Amino acid sequence: DTEVTQTPKHLVMGMTNKKSLKCEQHMGHRAMYWYKQKAKKPPELMFVYSYEKLSINESVPSRFSPECPNSSLLNLHLHALQPEDSALYLCASSQSGTSYYEQFFGPGTRLTVL
Amino acid sequence: SQQGEEDPQALSIQEGENATMNCSYKTSINNLQWYRQNSGRGLVHLILIRSNEREKHSGRLRVTLDTSKKSSSLLITASRAADTASYFCATDKETSGSRLTFGEGTQLTVNP
Numbered sequence: 001d002t003e004v005t006q007t008p009k010h011l012v013m014g015m016t017n018k019k020s021l022k023c024e025q026h027m028g029h030r031a032m033y034w035y036k037q038k039a040k041k042p043p044e045l046m047f048v049y050s051y052e053k054l055s056i057n058e059s060v061p062s063r064f065s066p067e068c069p070n071s072s073l074l075n076l077h078l079h080a081l082q083p084e085d086s087a088l089y090l091c092a093s094s095q096s097g098t099s100y101y102e103q104f105f106g107p108g109t110r111l112t113v114l
Numbered sequence: 115s116q117q118g119e120e121d122p123q124a125l126s127i128q129e130g131e132n133a134t135m136n137c138s139y140k141t142s143i144n145n146l147q148w149y150r151q152n153s154g155r156g157l158v159h160l161i162l163i164r165s166n167e168r169e170k171h172s173g174r175l176r177v178t179l180d181t182s183k184k185s186s187s188l189l190i191t192a193s194r195a196a197d198t199a200s201y202f203c204a205t206d207k208e209t210s211g212s213r214l215t216f217g218e219g220t221q222l223t224v225n226p
Binding site: 004041042043044045048056088090092099100101102103104105106107108110 | 144145147149154155156157158159162164202206213214215216217218219
């Protein structure tokens with residue numbers, strides 16, 4: 001199984017809502033990533049988990065809260081978002097948290113903040 | 115600042131032609147990767163080339179890396195309509211091996 005799954009596919013939320021994005025992989029990968037991608041732009045790294053520990057936080061606002069319950073799951077908790085946070089949120093995984101390995105991406109969650 | 119920059123920003127060719135995309139970067143790297151993204155979907159890994167390699171092939175794809183010029187190119191031969199997508203190079207930094215920074219991407223359109 002070389003698939004990374006993400007749910008939901010689409011999410012519309014108000015600025016006062018709390019929601020979560022979920023990501024799952026069963027490839028035995030020990031590194032998982034969250035990226036944010038705006039239209040016609042490249043993905044921008046948000047967070048990296050390596051061996052279930054947060055290893056990189058790219059100065060992401062605290063309204064985004066990542067969680068890695070186990071080595072197969074990655075969540076992104078959203079609270080009090082702004083309309084400019086509307087984007088495609090991509091999850092990825094790799095064998096380990098170095099650039100020596102390719103990253104496998106999920107299909108993304110299209111988030112709209114009203 | 116962005117580690118990788120690509121040109122052209124957009125490329126339109128006919129089926130059967132070859133497509134070449136270029137990527138330049140600023141600092142020394144360990145590896146360079148190329149990814150493809152179909153519209154609004156996840157990225158698919160194409161090729162990883164290490165800093166001590168100069169050329170790599172995978173099917174119809176050929177990647178070159180010139181570390182002295184800090185540049186890489188992706189060649190797709192005998193293109194097909196299904197190759198229509200955005201193509202991104204992604205680089206790490208020699209001193210920071212876990213972050214990938216993506217270039218701005220090249221939008222390739224292959225016309226039937």
